[in-house]
Amino acid sequence: MPGEKLSLYIHIPFCIKKCNYCDFLSFPTGGRNTPLAERYAAALLREAEALRGGSLSEACQVDINQARGQSYQVDINQVGDPSRQVDINKPVKSIYFGGGTPNILSSEWITRILCKLKRLFTIEKDAEISIELNPGVYEEKERHRELEALKEAGINRISIGLQSACAAELKRLGRIHDLTAFLKLYEEALNCGFENINVDLMTGIPLQTCDSFARTLEKVLELRPKHISAYSLIVEEGTPFGEVPLKSLDLPDEDEEYEIYLMTRRVLKQAGYERYEISNYALPGYECAHNLVYWDRGDYLGLGLGAASLIGDLRFSNTGQLQKYLSAPGDARENIHKLTEKEAMEEFMFLGLRKTAGVSRADFKRAFGYDMDEIYGEIIAGEEGAGLMEEDGDMVRLTERGMDAANRVMSKFLL
Ligand code: SF4
Structure with a gap:
């Protein structure tokens, strides 16, 4: 976050x-x-x-x-x-x-x-x-x-x-x-x-x-x-x-x-x-x-060739061209992308679900103003039914079986 x-x-x-x-x-x-x-x-x-x-x-x-x-x-x-x-x-x-x-x-x-x-x-x-x-x-x-x-x-x-x-x-x-x-x-x-x-x-x-x-x-x-x-x-x-x-x-x-x-x-x-x-x-x-910090989508600033950053909803990275970087390292930031709300929600889910602790419903609400179920309710229910996801209080997470198929499960969170 x-x-x-x-x-x-x-x-x-x-x-x-x-x-x-x-x-x-x-x-x-x-x-x-x-x-x-x-x-x-x-x-x-x-x-x-x-x-x-x-x-x-x-x-x-x-x-x-x-x-x-x-x-x-x-x-x-x-x-x-x-x-x-x-x-x-x-x-x-x-x-x-x-x-x-x-x-x-x-x-x-x-x-x-x-x-x-x-x-x-x-x-x-x-x-x-x-x-x-x-x-x-x-x-x-x-x-x-x-x-x-x-x-x-x-x-x-x-x-x-x-x-x-x-x-x-x-x-x-x-x-x-x-x-x-x-x-x-x-x-x-x-x-x-x-x-x-x-x-x-x-x-x-x-x-x-x-x-x-x-x-x-x-x-x-x-x-x-x-x-x-x-x-x-x-x-x-x-x-x-x-x-x-x-x-x-x-x-x-x-x-x-x-x-x-x-x-x-x-x-x-x-x-x-x-x-x-x-x-x-x-x-x-x-x-x-x-x-x-990466999985929680916290703020990070990358320095050096090709280094990526996420600050708030801005993703950007430095040039990957060595000569360009060496000649003007203070001028290296490019690929600036302001995430849409949809992209930020997707990231929240597929980065957060990498953690065994899962993602917090309260954090989702704080970040986007919606209940997680308003956006992902159907998908979560479907994956829970298949035994690939589970809930523990505020947290929604992958089960061990879900972790085994993590890429497939997480791809469902792309809106
Ligand atoms: S070549 Fe790649 S994998 Fe090998 S040490 Fe360097 S960065 Fe690591």
């Missing part, structure tokens, strides 16, 4: 090398701290600075001349059009460095970016500040120093992309790390005082079987991270995986993939992890605050 607080997303669009399945906005650099990545980091600082310094551009004016604590009004498109003005003068509850591979940048750059954000925004004392880390990036001798510096800078949650503990699977994915590199990074992170750690896993990947994923889960659960994400592979066009016959990928068949999914749910539940979103599991109290 749009509200009192803001979240910030910082995109770092570089990786050492591109993985075989990846269609994220990221470019291979071949190494850390390349001149291009540093130029980009400097551009990020300029983009942030533009939020304070006056105008972002003709098409994206910002009137933030005041010191922190006074009104920040970002006029996304036309100066003076009140329907295009968004308020970013809100306490920041979460910051997320994603990519790409954010740790391709040195901790000095991450620190500089965070310092800039701290000067610009009021960051809440207990704000969740996360960074994604690729285990294959750090050299042995720099790992401790880099992690310590990130901790010092204020990062309090790290998300490590393991994907699989199985060497052959990692190789097929084109990942640059192995299990040993992951374990070293994890151990060092603990040594440096990080206790809030997420481990990213993937299911439905080449060569994976129920047994191999059980071994991956076992390895991860030995560490007892606070949070585990398990996303299933989607073969995207334009990636190396998308360019070869599906058969040649050695993917688990549908039945095996379903077994893997059921096992994940069962094993993590037995280990005390609560599934709070289709693909996300956490120990109690360790749900990712930043991701919840």
